[in-house]
Amino acid sequence: MRSDVLNTSSGKYGGAPETWKFSAKTADFTAVDGFAYLITKLDGCDVTLPAPTVGARIKLVFGAVTSNAHTVTCDATTTLYSGYAILGDDIDGTAAHHAVFAPDETDDDAISMNGTTTGNGGEIELLGLSNKMWQVQAHLKASGNVATCFA
Numbered sequence: 001m002r003s004d005v006l007n008t009s010s011g012k013y014g015g016a017p018e019t020w021k022f023s024a025k026t027a028d029f030t031a032v033d034g035f036a037y038l039i040t041k042l043d044g045c046d047v048t049l050p051a052p053t054v055g056a057r058i059k060l061v062f063g064a065v066t067s068n069a070h071t072v073t074c075d076a077t078t079t080l081y082s083g084y085a086i087l088g089d090d091i092d093g094t095a096a097h098h099a100v101f102a103p104d105e106t107d108d109d110a111i112s113m114n115g116t117t118t119g120n121g122g123e124i125e126l127l128g129l130s131n132k133m134w135q136v137q138a139h140l141k142a143s144g145n146v147a148t149c150f151a
Contacts, residue, residue, distance in 0.1 A: 020059060031058045033128075044068030051075045052128030060124040062140075065115045072111040072124060074134065081108045082129065083136035087119060087146040101148040103136070108150040117142055118149040 020036035028046040031037060036059035039045050044065050049058065049072065062070050074080065081103040089097035113119030122140035129135050140149065 031060070033058060035059070036061065039063060039070070041070075042066045045070050047072045049074050049079075049126065049134060052079060052126075052131060052134050054128055054130060056126075056128035058126045060126070062113065062119075062121045062124070064121045065113060067115070069115065070113040070119070070121075074109040077107075077109050079109060079132050079134065080105055081111070081134050081136050081150060083134075083138075085111070085119075085124075085136065085138035085140060085149050087140045087142040087149065089143050089146065090141065091143070096145045097142070099146045101150060103150040105133075110151045111136070111138070111149050112151055113140060113149055117144045117147045 021034055022036050022038060024038045024040065025045065026041050030048045031050060033050065033053070033056040037047070038061050039047070040063045042063070042065060044067065045062070047060060060072060082105050083103065085101045087099055087101065111124065113121070119140035119142050122138065124136060124138040127135040138149070
């Protein structure tokens with residue numbers, strides 16, 4: 001492909017559009033690079049991430065959780081998150097019900113959505129930055145006075 005031609009699907013020169021392999025999940029699982037997972041386990045789903053590699057990509061699309069919690073845990077306590085999570089309550093538009101949180105990059109190796117204040121569902125995209133760091137871009141639904149989902 002010519003490197004001087006803009007690919008209108010991806011917005012990149014000479015690149016192909018981003019694509020995902022989709023997989024529906026109704027039970028706890030270990031994620032794999034290159035997949036988008038559609039998660040519909042209402043009683044909370046435990047997702048374990050593989051060790052990150054530079055450029056690895058995983059997308060998690062969570063339906064609601066009615067009991068327990070959705071969790072996304074790194075492969076080891078030495079693998080951490082960077083990035084952000086936007087949490088918002090679509091019914092209550094006050095500032096206390098909408099916030100952006102960032103992991104501190106020193107000990108946050110898990111994301112937990114408790115069904116209310118730390119998230120009820122939404123979309124998380126992960127990008128491997130190194131063999132010890134996942135970058136997170138999370139857009140989560142929540143209710144009440146929202147709190148960080150990073151732990």
